[in-house]
Amino acid sequence: MGIFSRLADIVNSNLNALLASAEDPEKIIRLIIQEMEDTLVEVRSSAVRTIAERRELERRAEALRREEADWQAKAELALTRGREDLARGALLARGHRAQARASVEQQVAVIVGALAQQNEDIAKLQSKLADAKAREQSYAARRNTANNRLKVRERLHDDRIGDAFFRFEQAERALDQMEGKVESYDLGMGAGGRTPGRSPTLEEELAGLEADASVNDELAALKARLGNRLPPAESGSKE
Numbered sequence: 001m002g003i004f005s006r007l008a009d010i011v012n013s014n015l016n017a018l019l020a021s022a023e024d025p026e027k028i029i030r031l032i033i034q035e036m037e038d039t040l041v042e043v044r045s046s047a048v049r050t051i052a053e054r055r056e057l058e059r060r061a062e063a064l065r066r067e068e069a070d071w072q073a074k075a076e077l078a079l080t081r082g083r084e085d086l087a088r089g090a091l092l093a094r095g096h097r098a099q100a101r102a103s104v105e106q107q108v109a110v111i112v113g114a115l116a117q118q119n120e121d122i123a124k125l126q127s128k129l130a131d132a133k134a135r136e137q138s139y140a141a142r143r144n145t146a147n148n149r150l151k152v153r154e155r156l157h158d159d160r161i162g163d164a165f166f167r168f169e170q171a172e173r174a175l176d177q178m179e180g181k182v183e184s185y186d187l188g189m190g191a192g193g194r195t196p197g198r199s200p201t202l203e204e205e206l207a208g209l210e211a212d213a214s215v216n217d218e219l220a221a222l223k224a225r226l227g228n229r230l231p232p233a234e235s236g237s238k239e
Helices: 009-013 015-020 027-081 084-154 159-184 202-231 232-239
Strands: none
Touching: 009 202, 015 084, 027 084
16 A cells, blocks of 8 residues: 555655654655656656547547538538528538537647646656655665764774774883883993993094083183182182
8 A cells, every 4th residue: 555545645745744753764765756756657647648638639629620611611602502501501510510629629628727737746746756865865875874983983892993902002012121121221321321441432532522611611701700709729729
C-alpha cells in the first residue's frame, strides 16, 4: 500500500509532517520518491492520451466545419436553381453538422481545461519530487558525516594508538639515557671544557687571552673609579 492514494495527496502533502512522524525518515523518503516518480510516469502517460484525444476531436471539429460549409454552399446552389426543397434539405444537413461541431468543440474545451489542470499538477509534483530528492541527499550527507566522525572517534580510542604513543615515550626515554651518557663524559672537565693535564689547543689559549684581557680592563676601570679610596700599598703593588 502506497503512502499516497492519489495525485492530490502528493500535491497537497506536507513532507515535514510526514518525515517528523516517521520512525525511519530515510526509508520513508525513499518510498515517497519512488511513489512520486511512479505517479509522475502515470500522469504523463495519461496526459499523452488526453492530448491525442484532443487532437482527434479537433480534427473531427474541423471536418464538421468543412461539411457545414459544403452544405451551406449546396443550399445556396439549390436556391439559385429554383430548388427550394433541395435547399431546405441542405440547410437541415448543415444544421446537423453545426450541432455536431458544437458538441465536439465543447468536448475539446473540457479536455483543454483538464490538460491545463494536469500541467499544473505535474509542475507541483515535480517540485515536490525535487524537494524529496534534496532531502534524501541531505540525509545521506548527514549519515556519511556521522559515520566518518564515528570512525575517527573509534580510532582515537583504539588501543593500538595508545600502544604506539607508549612506544614513542619509551623511545624518548631511551634517547634521554643516551644523551645523558654523552653529557656524563663532559663532567670533571676544567674551565673552557678542557680536561686537566691535557695540553690546551690554540682555540683554548686564544680564548684564555681574551678572558684575561677583559678582566684586566674591568680591573683598571674599577681602580680609576675608586681613585683615592684605595689603600696605598694595594695601589702601588700592582703598578
